[in-house]
Structures are given as structure tokens and as C-alpha cells.
Amino acid sequence: MVSPKMLELGKKSSVIREIFEYGLKRKAEIGAENVFDFSLGNPSVPAPQKVTDVINKLVSETPAEVLHGYTSGPGDMKVRTKVAEYIANKFGVDAKAGNVYMTCGAAASLTITLNAIVEEGDEVIAFAPFFPEYRVFVEQTGAKLVTVSCKKDDLQIDFEALEASINKNTKAVIINSPNNPSGVIVPEEDVIRLAELLNKKQQEYGKEIILISDEPYRELVFTGEKVVYIPTVYDNSVVCYSYSKALSLPGERIGYIFVSPKMKSSADVFAAVCGAGRALGYVCAPSMMQYVISECLDDTADVSVYEKNRNLLYNALTDIGYTVIKPDGAFYMFVKALEDDANAFYERAKKFDLLIVPSDSFGVEGFVRISYCVDTDLIERSIPAFKSLYEDYNK
Ligand code: PLP
Numbered sequence: 572m573v574s575p576k577m578l579e580l581g582k583k584s585s586v587i588r589e590i591f592e593y594g595l596k597r598k599a600e601i602g603a604e605n606v607f608d609f610s611l612g613n614p615s616v617p618a619p620q621k622v623t624d625v626i627n628k629l630v631s632e633t634p635a636e637v638l639h640g641y642t643s644g645p646g647d648m649k650v651r652t653k654v655a656e657y658i659a660n661k662f663g664v665d666a667k668a669g670n671v672y673m674t675c676g677a678a679a680s681l682t683i684t685l686n687a688i689v690e691e692g693d694e695v696i697a698f699a700p701f702f703p704e705y706r707v708f709v710e711q712t713g714a715k716l717v718t719v720s721c722k723k724d725d726l727q728i729d730f731e732a733l734e735a736s737i738n739k740n741t742k743a744v745i746i747n748s749p750n751n752p753s754g755v756i757v758p759e760e761d762v763i764r765l766a767e768l769l770n771k772k773q774q775e776y777g778k779e780i781i782l783i784s785d786e787p788y789r790e791l792v793f794t795g796e797k798v799v800y801i802p803t804v805y806d807n808s809v810v811c812y813s814y815s816k817a818l819s820l821p822g823e824r825i826g827y828i829f830v831s832p833k834m835k836s837s838a839d840v841f842a843a844v845c846g847a848g849r850a851l852g853y854v855c856a857p858s859m860m861q862y863v864i865s866e867c868l869d870d871t872a873d874v875s876v877y878e879k880n881r882n883l884l885y886n887a888l889t890d891i892g893y894t895v896i897k898p899d900g901a902f903y904m905f906v907k908a909l910e911d912d913a914n915a916f917y918e919r920a921k922k923f924d925l926l927i928v929p930s931d932s933f934g935v936e937g938f939v940r941i942s943y944c945v946d947t948d949l950i951e952r953s954i955p956a957f958k959s960l961y962e963d964y965n966k
Pocket of ligand 1 (some may be wrong): 612675677678679702748751785787811813815821826835896
């Protein structure tokens with residue numbers, strides 16, 4: 572009666588959601604202040620005041636049929652032009668409105684891009700650990716998700732493993748830097764090496780391999796580490812951007828796809844993006860939010876809180892004795908579980924009302940993810956619980 576695939580997806584919520592739901596139940600039982608919920612990647616800082624000001628101005632000055640009306644499928648032309656100008660100025664690439672497609676956030680950017688470029692039988696490579704929805708997004712197209720584990724010590728790209736995984740069916744590779752769940756940024760030399768490897772493999776197999784840059788965390792960087800703009804180093808690239816994290820607007824569903832004009836088949840890829848957006852029923856990205864972001868292209872929420880949280884948590888956990896992969900950006904921290912089975916570690920952490928996400932759903936074993944996009948006060952209060960958990964293992 573229903574699609575078995577969709578039924579399974581609908582019934583099986585993500586591990587992160589399950590933990591979050593458990594947290595809600597537990598907060599009702601013992602009080603919200605006693606539960607240290609590090610499960611979700613929901614920005615904790617408000618959108619900048621400018622967003623509110625722009626919304627107020629738009630609401631009072633824009634005719635309703637424009638403000639709330641449909642835009643064309645790829646987005647309002649003035650908005651796309653402004654976004655393209657921003658990309659061209661900021662990253663020094665040749666961006667035009669015709670390369671920009673406005674979307675409902677990074678999830679839509681990814682699903683549209685994947686549907687536009689892959690077919691049944693194709694393979695899409697993601698580096699593990701990866702955002703768990705990649706599996707859903709890729710498999711829904713009929714393609715296969717191939718995961719390539721990063722190096723265990725620093726969670727950077729393992730080039731030998733990557734090269735061994737590329738074959739004639741490889742259609743795309745997804746890079747996500749700064750990364751969810753690890754917070755790791757891929758250094759410039761590795762991005763260049765990746766581009767060289769993909770160029771070599773394109774020649775070898777006589778086909779295009781598209782590098783998809785999923786970058787909702789581009790602006791969340793704490794170390795001065797450069798986040799390379801992929802189209803500057805690799806021609807066959809598509810950028811999937813979102814304002815969910817940079818402007819703290821996750822519920823407003825706004826982002827864009829930038830199809831690099833340097834790609835030989837750029838016009839066809841862009842047309843296929845339009846086709847995929849249509850086939851998936853997106854119609855257009857929310858019009859008011861398109862107008863809002865076009866006035867806030869160079870703004871970000873105050874992300875300094877995340878940096879403060881990162882420093883506090885990293886120092887406290889390493890002082891206690893935990894092994895932590897030091898995050899350069901985003902608002903996630905990957906911590907080595909104190910036993911091989913991350914699920915068992917997560918269960919034991921629950922005894923101390925610490926809600927952290929076991930790494931298995933991110934495609935690696937033996938770690939947990941801590942989302943530190945929370946009040947700094949919660950982090951401070953959680954430290955004794957992390958200490959008790961550590962001592963529980965070292966009694
Ligand atoms: N990609 C990554 C790596 C993410 O972490 C997220 C959300 O957390 C998304 C994509 C989806 O973001 P959006 O809310 O913009 O759809």
C-alpha cells in the first residue's frame with residue numbers, strides 16, 4: 572500500500588532525534604537544568620539584529636504579492652544576481668546569476684544536486700565521519716553511497732583509501748569542511764591533492780567526477796584555518812550552501828546551489844538542477860527569505876559564543892583525560908569513547924544525564940559527537956558529569 576522504502580525512513584527516526592526525544596522526556600522528569608543535552612546541531616545564538624530589521628522593512632514596504640508570491644524556480648533574479656556578485660567578490664570566481672539556484676537550505680541543495688547528476692548504478696563517495704542524511708539523500712536517487720574512512724588520529728582524508736574507492740562508477744564526491752560531526756577543516760594542501768587525484772581519475776575513466784562542497788559551516792571557523800573555496804581549485808564542482816548556521820536561520824529554510832561555470836557541462840548541470848528542483852516539488856525557495864538574505868550576505872550571527880564553548884569544553888575534557896579531535900570550526904566535537912563500543916559508552920553517559928551521540932551513524936566506530944551549540948552555562952555545569960563518567964571507567 573505504501574512505498575516500503577519511505578515507510579522504513581518514516582518509521583525509523585535518526586539516532587540524533589531519538590536521543591533528543593529521550594532528552595525531552597528526561598527533562599520533564601528531573602528538570603531541564605539537570606540534563607546535559609548535546610544532541611542537536613541547532614544554532615543557539617540568535618540571528619543578527621539586521622535580519623529582524625530587514626524583515627520588518629520588507630513586511631512594511633513590499634507589496635504582499637511580491638513578498639509572499641512565487642519567484643521563478645531558480646529564485647528571484649535580483650537575489651541571484653546579488654548572491655553571484657557576492658561569490659565573485661569574496662572568492663574571486665566568475666559567478667553569474669545563471670550559476671546560482673536558490674534553495675530551501677543545504678539539505679535541499681544536496682538532494683537537488685544529487686538528483687540532478689546521479690543515476691541508478693552511480694556511486695557517490697563521502698568521507699566518514701559524515702552527516703548521516705547523506706545516506707538517505709544518495710540512496711533515494713538509486714545511487715550507492717560509498718564511504719571512505721578518514722585517518723583515525725586526525726580525521727583528515729586518507730588518500731590511499733580514497734584512491735582505492737574511486738572506480739568507473741564514481742559520479743561524485745562530497746566534501747564537508749568544516750565538518751559535521753568532527754569540526755575538522757580540510758587543509759589547503761589536502762584540498763589541492765584531492766583536486767589533483769580527481770583530475771587524474773577523470774582522465775583515467777574519461778568522465779566527469781563532480782566534487783560537491785556541502786558547506787553550511789563555512790563561516791564558523793575559530794582557528795584562522797583557511798576554508799578553501801572548492802571552485803577555485805577544481806573545475807567540476809558544485810557548492811551547496813545554507814544560511815541555517817551562519818545566520819542562525821535553520822527553520823527558515825534558505826540556501827543556494829552554485830554550479831561552477833568552469834565545468835564543461837555547467838549549463839547542462841544547471842538545467843538538470845532546475846529539473847531536479849521541479850521534480851522534487853520545491854517550486855521555489857521561500858521568497859521573503861530570499862529577499863532577506865540578499866540584504867545580509869556579509870552578515871553572520873555572533874558565532875564567538877561557539878568559539879568560547881569550544882575552548883571551554885576542549886580544555887576541560889582533555890584535562891580530565893579524554894582524547895578529543897580538536898575542532899577548527901562548526902560547533903561539534905568528536906571525542907574518543909572510553910570503550911570500543913560507542914553505543915555502550917553513550918548508554919553509560921546517560922547515567923550521568925549526558926546526552927552525546929554515538930559515532931556509528933556517522934560511519935565510524937568508537938567516538939561520540941558533542942554538539943556545543945548550547946548555552947555556555949550548560950557546558951560549565953556539565954563538566955562534573957563528564958568527570959564522573961571518566962572516573963566510572965577508571966575506578
Ligand atoms: N549538511 C550538513 C553537514 C549539516 O550538518 C546539515 C545540518 O545540520 C545540513 C547539511 C542541512 O542543513 P540545512 O538546515 O541548511 O538544510
